[in-house]
Amino acid sequence: xxxxxxxxxxxxxxxxxxxxxxxxxxxxxxxxxxxxxxxxxxxxxxxxxxxxxxxxxxxxxxxxxxxxxxxxxxxxxxxxxxxxxxxxxxxxxxxxxxxxxxxxxxxxxxxxxxxxxxxxxxxxxxxxxxxxxxxxxxxxxxxxxx
Amino acid sequence: xxxxxxxxxxxxxxxxxxxxxxxxxxxxxxxxxxxxxxxxxxxxxxxxxxxxxxxxxxxxxxxxxxxxxxxxxxxxxxxxxxxxxxxxxxxxxxxxxxxxxxxxxxxxxxxxxxxxxxxxxxxxxxxxxxxxxxxxxxxxxxxxxxxxxxxxxxxxxxxxxxxxxxxxxxxxxxxxxxxxxxxxxxxxxxxxxxxxxxxxx
Ligand SMILES: [Cu+2]
Numbered sequence: 182x183x184x185x186x187x188x189x190x191x192x193x194x195x196x197x198x199x200x201x202x203x204x205x206x207x208x209x210x211x212x213x214x215x216x217x218x219x220x221x222x223x224x225x226x227x228x229x230x231x232x233x234x235x236x237x238x239x240x241x242x243x244x245x246x247x248x249x250x251x252x253x254x255x256x257x258x259x260x261x262x263x264x265x266x267x268x269x270x271x272x273x274x275x276x277x278x279x280x281x282x283x284x285x286x287x288x289x290x291x292x293x294x295x296x297x298x299x300x301x302x303x304x305x306x307x308x309x310x311x312x313x314x315x316x317x318x319x320x321x322x323x324x325x326x327x
Numbered sequence: 328x329x330x331x332x333x334x335x336x337x338x339x340x341x342x343x344x345x346x347x348x349x350x351x352x353x354x355x356x357x358x359x360x361x362x363x364x365x366x367x368x369x370x371x372x373x374x375x376x377x378x379x380x381x382x383x384x385x386x387x388x389x390x391x392x393x394x395x396x397x398x399x400x401x402x403x404x405x406x407x408x409x410x411x412x413x414x415x416x417x418x419x420x421x422x423x424x425x426x427x428x429x430x431x432x433x434x435x436x437x438x439x440x441x442x443x444x445x446x447x448x449x450x451x452x453x454x455x456x457x458x459x460x461x462x463x464x465x466x467x468x469x470x471x472x473x474x475x476x477x478x479x480x481x482x483x484x485x486x487x488x489x490x491x492x493x494x495x496x497x498x499x500x501x502x503x504x505x506x507x508x509x510x511x512x513x514x515x516x517x518x519x520x521x522x523x524x525x526x527x528x
Contacts, residue, residue, distance in 0.1 A: 207402050208446050216398040240483050247399050253474060254400045254513065255492030274403050275513055281398070283483045290446075314406055314447065 198225040199264070199303035204310035205317045206281070208290045215288055216245070217279035217296055217310055218272045223264040225302070231270075232261045233299040238288070239281035242296075246277045256280070273316070288312045355523055356507040363504035367467045369428070369459035372440040377457055379467070380500055383424045387527055388500040389520070391512055392473045394431035394491055395443045404497060404512035405447060407520075412454060414521045423524060425454040430468055430475040430493060432458045471498065471506070501527045 200222040209215035223229050236242050243258050254275075262277060264270045272278050279296065288294060293309040300306065311317055366381040380388055391408050393401035408425050415423055429435035440456035458464070468475070475493035482488070497512045497520065508523055510516070 207398065209398070210442055210446060214396055214398045241488075245399075249495075250492070252494060252496075252511065253492050254495040255478065256399065256490055274399055278399055282488055283486075290448075314402070 196224045197303070199223050199229050199300055199306065201298050201306050201308045203317055204296070204308045205313045205315075206288060206294065206296075206310045207314065208312045209281075209284055209288045211284050211287050213284055214239075215281050215284060216274075217281060218274065218316065219279075219298075219308065219310070220269055220271050221262075221264050221298070222269045223266060226266045227302060228263055228265050229303055230261050230263050230301040231298055232301060234279045234296060235299070236281065236294070236296045238286065238294055238296070239284045241280075241282040243280045243282065244277070245280040247275050290314070355526060358505075358507050358509065360506040361504065362470065362500060362506050365467075365470060367459065367463050369457040369463065369467075370437055372437060372444050372451065372456040374437045377455060379426065379428075379457060380504055383426070383500075384504060385502050386422055386424045387502055387524055388424045388426055389497060389524070390471070390500065391425075391427045391497045392430055392468075392471075392475075392494065393427050394429055394475070394493070395435050395439055396431065396490065400493075400495055400513045402447075404495065404515075405443075405449075407512065407515045407517060408454070408497060409447065409449060410517045411520050411524070412450060414517060415524065416450075418521075418525075420524070420528075421453060423453065427454075427456045428464070428467065429456070429458045430464060430473060431491065432461055432464050499523060499527070 202220045202222060204219045206217040207215045234242050234244060244262060245256050246259050247254060247256050262270060290312050293311050296308055296310055298306045362380055366378045369377050369379055371377050389408055389411060391404045393404055405427055412425050435458045437458065440458060444451055444456055473494045473496060475491045477489045477491055480487045480489040495512045497510045497515050498506060499508050501507050510520060
């Protein structure tokens with residue numbers, strides 16, 4: 182019985198409703214812009230919505246998508262991203278990304294920076310994104326904060 | 328009679344030329360545009376004047392088009408050029424020039440280009456970042472068929488912020504100064520570019 186309870190507790194702590202994994206961002210410098218990427222994993226059996234992202238790194242933080250219009254590439258702001266139940270949504274180069282406009286500081290290769298994702302159901306998830314020129318495979322630690 | 332022979336000779340050579348052109352089309356290079364006559368006066372990341380493509384004559388040039396305020400696409404393009412540079416270096420080829428040209432000269436100053444290169448640990452020995460006057464950049468863009476249009480400008484902390492919707496491109500120019508092939512810059516296949524450069528040597 183005790184085992185069962187411990188098992189249950191482990192299960193609930195090990196698999197939070199939504200996980201923001203493989204967090205990384207491109208190195209950049211003060212007053213410039215950069216993009217943040219991640220894998221958003223929805224473990225719950227209900228869809229969740231990413232409606233905002235915040236950080237103290239830049240003057241403006243927005244959810245963006247890159248689009249291809251006949252070989253011409255552009256970006257636009259999106260209001261939210263829906264992550265279906267039991268699905269993973271990837272923020273990746275050439276696609277959806279978190280846009281940091283007018284950085285307050287340099288983003289140096291190899292260093293980690295905090296970004297907070299806000300979900301309708303899962304609440305706020307604070308992550309540390311590593312500055313790198315390409316995607317990182319290991320997932321950085323995250324703190325769930327309601 | 329002599330004239331008739333001359334005409335016949337001429338016809339044969341025209342036929343030969345046509346055959347050559349046709350077989351040329353079948354190669355890996357869809358383009359063969361002469362850029363030799365052009366010389367755009369630009370500045371590199373060290374503030375040195377560069378005449379493009381005149382100064383790079385007799386070398387294969389890998390050209391990309393970027394703006395440094397671009398967070399997603401342009402860093403990918405530059406990174407792809409860097410990967411090609413590294414691959415060629417591994418194969419002992421360092422006689423290829425890499426040139427990233429800004430289509431946002433109003434903001435892309437020499438100092439900013441230098442910072443952009445340093446941040447990405449670019450081997451600047453054969454990798455240049457060029458900027459210039461709006462007029463010079465515009466005529467270069469039209470020759471190389473690059474289109475860049477600004478989106479809405481928003482004011483952030485009193486200074487304008489805007490982004491470009493732009494042609495995503497890496498091109499190669501051969502030793503004779505002819506534009507030979509174009510690739511989708513951010514999505515380019517590194518191996519394909521490296522192999523094409525080897526074929527052009
Ligand atoms: Cu963006």
